[in-house]
Amino acid sequence: MIIGERSPGLVQRVIIELGRRGIESEKMFMVHEGDKTKIIVEANVGKMNGRLLHALMGLQDVELAEYIHEDYYCFWKCSPNTTSEFLISCGEENPSEIQKLAEEYICKYEKCEN
Amino acid sequence: MKGSKAVFSLLEKEGVEVMFGYPGGQSLQLYDDLIDSSIRHVLVRHEQCAAHMADGFARATGKVGVCTSTSGPGATNLVTGVATAYVDSSPMMVLTGQVPTTALGNQAFQEADSFSIMMPITKHNFRILDPSDIPVAVRRGMSIASSGRKGPVHIDLPSDIQKIEVPEEAFKRTYRTPTAIEDFSKISEAVKILMESERPLLLVGGGAVWAGAGPEIIKLSEILMAPVATTIMAKGIIPETHPLSLGIIGMHGKVGVRKAYLEADVILAIGTRFSDRTAGAQSGLSPSTKLIQIDIDPAEASKLARTQIRLVGDARKGVTSILNGLSIQKKESAWTRRIKEIQDACNCNINIMSAPILPQKVIHDLNETLDKGAIVTTDVGQNQMWVAHFLKTQNPRQFISSGGFGTMGFGLPAAMGAKCAFPDETVICVTGDGGIQMVFQEFATAVSENLPVVVCVFNNSWLGMVKQWQKLFNDKRYSGTHLSGNPDFVKLAQAYGADGICVEKPSEIKEALQAGYKAGVPYLIDLRIDPEEDVLPMIPPGDGPATIIKGRCTWN
Numbered sequence: 001m002i003i004g005e006r007s008p009g010l011v012q013r014v015i016i017e018l019g020r021r022g023i024e025s026e027k028m029f030m031v032h033e034g035d036k037t038k039i040i041v042e043a044n045v046g047k048m049n050g051r052l053l054h055a056l057m058g059l060q061d062v063e064l065a066e067y068i069h070e071d072y073y074c075f076w077k078c079s080p081n082t083t084s085e086f087l088i089s090c091g092e093e094n095p096s097e098i099q100k101l102a103e104e105y106i107c108k109y110e111k112c113e114n
Numbered sequence: 115m116k117g118s119k120a121v122f123s124l125l126e127k128e129g130v131e132v133m134f135g136y137p138g139g140q141s142l143q144l145y146d147d148l149i150d151s152s153i154r155h156v157l158v159r160h161e162q163c164a165a166h167m168a169d170g171f172a173r174a175t176g177k178v179g180v181c182t183s184t185s186g187p188g189a190t191n192l193v194t195g196v197a198t199a200y201v202d203s204s205p206m207m208v209l210t211g212q213v214p215t216t217a218l219g220n221q222a223f224q225e226a227d228s229f230s231i232m233m234p235i236t237k238h239n240f241r242i243l244d245p246s247d248i249p250v251a252v253r254r255g256m257s258i259a260s261s262g263r264k265g266p267v268h269i270d271l272p273s274d275i276q277k278i279e280v281p282e283e284a285f286k287r288t289y290r291t292p293t294a295i296e297d298f299s300k301i302s303e304a305v306k307i308l309m310e311s312e313r314p315l316l317l318v319g320g321g322a323v324w325a326g327a328g329p330e331i332i333k334l335s336e337i338l339m340a341p342v343a344t345t346i347m348a349k350g351i352i353p354e355t356h357p358l359s360l361g362i363i364g365m366h367g368k369v370g371v372r373k374a375y376l377e378a379d380v381i382l383a384i385g386t387r388f389s390d391r392t393a394g395a396q397s398g399l400s401p402s403t404k405l406i407q408i409d410i411d412p413a414e415a416s417k418l419a420r421t422q423i424r425l426v427g428d429a430r431k432g433v434t435s436i437l438n439g440l441s442i443q444k445k446e447s448a449w450t451r452r453i454k455e456i457q458d459a460c461n462c463n464i465n466i467m468s469a470p471i472l473p474q475k476v477i478h479d480l481n482e483t484l485d486k487g488a489i490v491t492t493d494v495g496q497n498q499m500w501v502a503h504f505l506k507t508q509n510p511r512q513f514i515s516s517g518g519f520g521t522m523g524f525g526l527p528a529a530m531g532a533k534c535a536f537p538d539e540t541v542i543c544v545t546g547d548g549g550i551q552m553v554f555q556e557f558a559t560a561v562s563e564n565l566p567v568v569v570c571v572f573n574n575s576w577l578g579m580v581k582q583w584q585k586l587f588n589d590k591r592y593s594g595t596h597l598s599g600n601p602d603f604v605k606l607a608q609a610y611g612a613d614g615i616c617v618e619k620p621s622e623i624k625e626a627l628q629a630g631y632k633a634g635v636p637y638l639i640d641l642r643i644d645p646e647e648d649v650l651p652m653i654p655p656g657d658g659p660a661t662i663i664k665g666r667c668t669w670n
Contacts, residue, residue, distance in 0.1 A: 005290075008241055009233060016234045054295070054412035060238040060258060063292075 002039040004062040010037050013059050021048060021055060040068070117245045118143040118276035120285075121209065121269075122151040124252040130180050130207075132156060132171065132534050134164040138184020139224060140211030143276035153180075156534065156563050159555040161188050163527035165195020165208070166553075170531025172204045173514045174489055176326065178259050179531065182209040186224030189270075190231065194521060197235040199266045201518035202347060203324060205259040206266035207252075208232065214274035215243055228270045237265030242275050246284040254289045262294055263411040264324055295412045296427040298435050304406045304423045305439035307380055311404070313449045314340035315378035317363065319392070320347030320517065321385020321410055323510045327430035328352070331384065334433055339444040340382070341453045343371045345392040346498075347517045348385070350507030360457070364392040366499040369651050369667050370460030374453060376400070382436075383407045385429040387414045389518065390655075408432035463668045467620050470644040473497070473572050477504040479624045480542065480570075483631070488540040489514060489532045493525035493549030495579035497572045499649040501544050523552030529567040530560055540568065540631050547573040547600055557610035560636040568630035569614075569638045571603055574645035582648045586663065607638040614638030 004010045011030050018025055018041065027042040045052050056065035115123065121144065125133075132154040137145045148155055158164040161183040168179030179199075183192050189210040199206045210232075213222040229241040238258045240251040248271075255267040308314055316335055322328070328351045335342045335358045342352045343363045352359045360371040375381070376398050383405060386392065399420070406423040425432050466475040477500060480490070490505060491514040492498040498515055507513045514532060516524040529543035550571050560567060572578075581595040604614040613635050617626045623641070630637035650665025 008243075009229065009239070012230065013233060020234060051413050051417060057295070058263075058411065058413055060292075 001064075001066055001068050002041070002056055002062055003064040004037050004039075004059070006032050006035050006037045007061045010059075010061050011039060013061070014039055014041070014056065017055055017059060018043065021052060022046070023048065023052065036063075115280055116143070116147065116276065117242075117248050117271070117278055117280055119147040119150075120245075120248050120280045121252060121271070121276075122147055122153060124249060125180065125207070125256075126152055128178070128253070128256045130178070133180040133182060134158055134167040134171075134531065135182035135209075136161050136164055136184070136188060138188045138211060140185040140213055140273045141182060141188075141209075141271075141276075142211075143273060144182065144209070144211065144271070154534075156530075156559065158527070158559050160553070161191035162195050162523065163530075163553055163556050163559070165192045165206070166198065166521075166524050166527035167531035167534070168206050168208075169195060169199040169202075169204050169524075170491060170514060170528030171535050172199070172206055172531075173202075173528070174511055174532035175535045176324070176511070177535075178205045178207050178256055180207045180209070182211075184211040184224065185213055185228065185273075186226045188224075189226055189228040193231060193235065194523075195527075196232060196266050196268070198516050198519040198521040198524060200235045200237070202320060202516065203264050204266070205264040207255060207259055208236070208266055208268040210268065210270050211276075212241070212270045212272040215272045216274065218272065228268070232268040232270075235266070236268045237263075239268035239270070241270040242272065245275050245278040245280045246287075248275075248280055249285045250287050250289045257291065263321070263414075294410075294427075296431075297412075298425055298427055298432060300423045300425060301432075301435045301439055304382075304425060305436055307404055307406060307423065308338060308340075308382065308436065309440065309442070311338075311380035312447070313377060313379040313452075314338050315374055315381050316340050316342045317344075317375070317381050317383045317386055318342055318348040318351050319345045319384065319386025322351050322429040322433075323348050323385075325385065325410070325429035325431075326510075327384065327433050328510045330430055330433040330437060332356070334437055334440075337437070337440055337443055339447065339450050341374055343367075343375055345386050345389070345517070346502045346513070346515055348510070349502060349505075349513040351510045353508045354506045355508070358453075360453070362502050365653050365655070366503060366649050366651065367392075368460055368503065369662060369664065370456040372653075372662070373456050373460075377452070378403060380404045380406065383409075384433060385409060387411075388417065391517075459668075461668050462666045464666050469618075469620060471618070471620050471623065471641055472647055473500040473641075473643050474504055475620045476544075476570060476572070476623055476641055476643070477501060479627055480544075481506045483624060483627050484542070485540055487536070488512065488542065489529070489536065490542045490544060491515065491525045491529040491532060492543070493545035494520045494522045495546050495549065495577070496582065496649045497525075497544050497546045497549070497578075499579070500572070503649070522549040525549060526553045526556055526560075526567070526569060529569070530556065530563075530565045533565045533567050534563075543567055543569045545569060545571055546578060547571055547575060547597055547603070548577045550603070551600075554606060557607055557612050557636055557638075561611040566633060566635050566637065568627070568633070569607075569636065570627075571638060571640050572643050573600070573603070573640050574643050574647075575600060576645055578645075579649065585648070586652070587654065603638055603640045607636065610636075612636035612638060614640060616640040616642070618642045
């Protein structure tokens, strides 16, 4: 997860840095929250370990880069129309609540009845 | 104050004295306000050279070099020079004009997305969409360029923004300065390893030059009685006549340096990233060799899995901390005697008076005639490696070369940038007949701006380094490397108002050099060198030290 200032080019810089370091990204999610930008990337970091975090922290507007620990839940869903994936919910606290939220959204999207 | 005037006012306050550039439609306002600025403008003949000149200025002084161009092709012409600076961590401020904000994204005339183009080759960049952002962008940009691991910063200035008033309060705005990551927690461990080592060696890279760590490194090497190997980026960090100076390591480094590197039991790497062309091939290192690495960039420190101690921070600070922890002066030992033996055995068996001229003879004469304060820049290829190998530098920043990016055409404009900074010093550019033809037009700049540099062209009618690789690794199948139809370089220089001489005999070199030093105008020496002379020794790409091609090297 990368958190930085909401400045022009931040997301582009992160993508370039990941590409430059040979990191293959599977999924990426970005949201602006006030004057901050949060980016969550699912990627195979290979042998980069902490050096990748340092490289990302080296980007001027990045304030935090860290690996999300195991109890951080992200729920993804593939759109039946476009086949592109989108993030439904993310969080590290109350995983059951997040899962519930995710299921609600999936249901809303797919119009299922619980 | 209008946007463009604010830019110059802020740069003046940052201490900028010179800017290298080329105007255009989208930087008209900038150039109008430049008339009233105290900043000297050097009008180049191609934007790429503006970037190289700013880079040469930065490398010679340690200060931020400034260059500018218009939008579109002007900005894209800067790219090679900016990338060259980025790879060698050279501080630079790059200002580009841009189409008006109302035209952005419309494929307007001379529009390029300079912001995105520059992003991967700059430390940071700004696109100014509001004149209120100018003060922070300039001040923060200068700070970013010159702090931490230095590098170029780019500011893209749409032409309408240049003309709009910057509100007074915008000059009072502050910006966040992130705390530099520093970790010297393992200093005492590093000191212990160094004190206990029997065969310590210092491996020094460009980061040490940018940090100004030369005196501390010399002191450390003398206390530890540790020899110093440098990358070409740190050539001169210790005088190359110092008994503990081994010289350069790398693909074309000295065999003796490689030997010492492999025999060391502890290597203290300072400001070096173990690039593939320097000390990257480590297969020959003993598994018991301990590596201690000091690097200001935490993403570089410990890049190698074998690093035992990782120290993150400024090279000078790191070395000083180690010095403070050392309690005893090491004495002559089996290791110092071994180093002496290695140095004595590492010689090149060259008859420098043979004809045609050998490049080694030219450098021999440079060593004999240059003052201590002289600056030597190189192009890229054989000329670069010959100078790196044979020139005896005395000071850091005396040898300026495009190390990481390997940019042909760098030498002449870099020399001109250095000459701007040090007009009273002799500045030499050693280049090839390939590289000089990429930037020859800058003789016009050198003449009109009164930058009397001496240009030594190693003319062998070949793209020599590529030819050498074709000779050694492609079974002499020469392809695209013969430079037929070279012009008369001396006449060409004279056509620009410079002067020069063609030299074909070894005995004429020294006289030609001295004529160049005294010429008072840019001076080109066309040296007809032996086209069959290769840069040796050489470690073939991807191979280890066991496969060194020695050539005239007599070390065994």
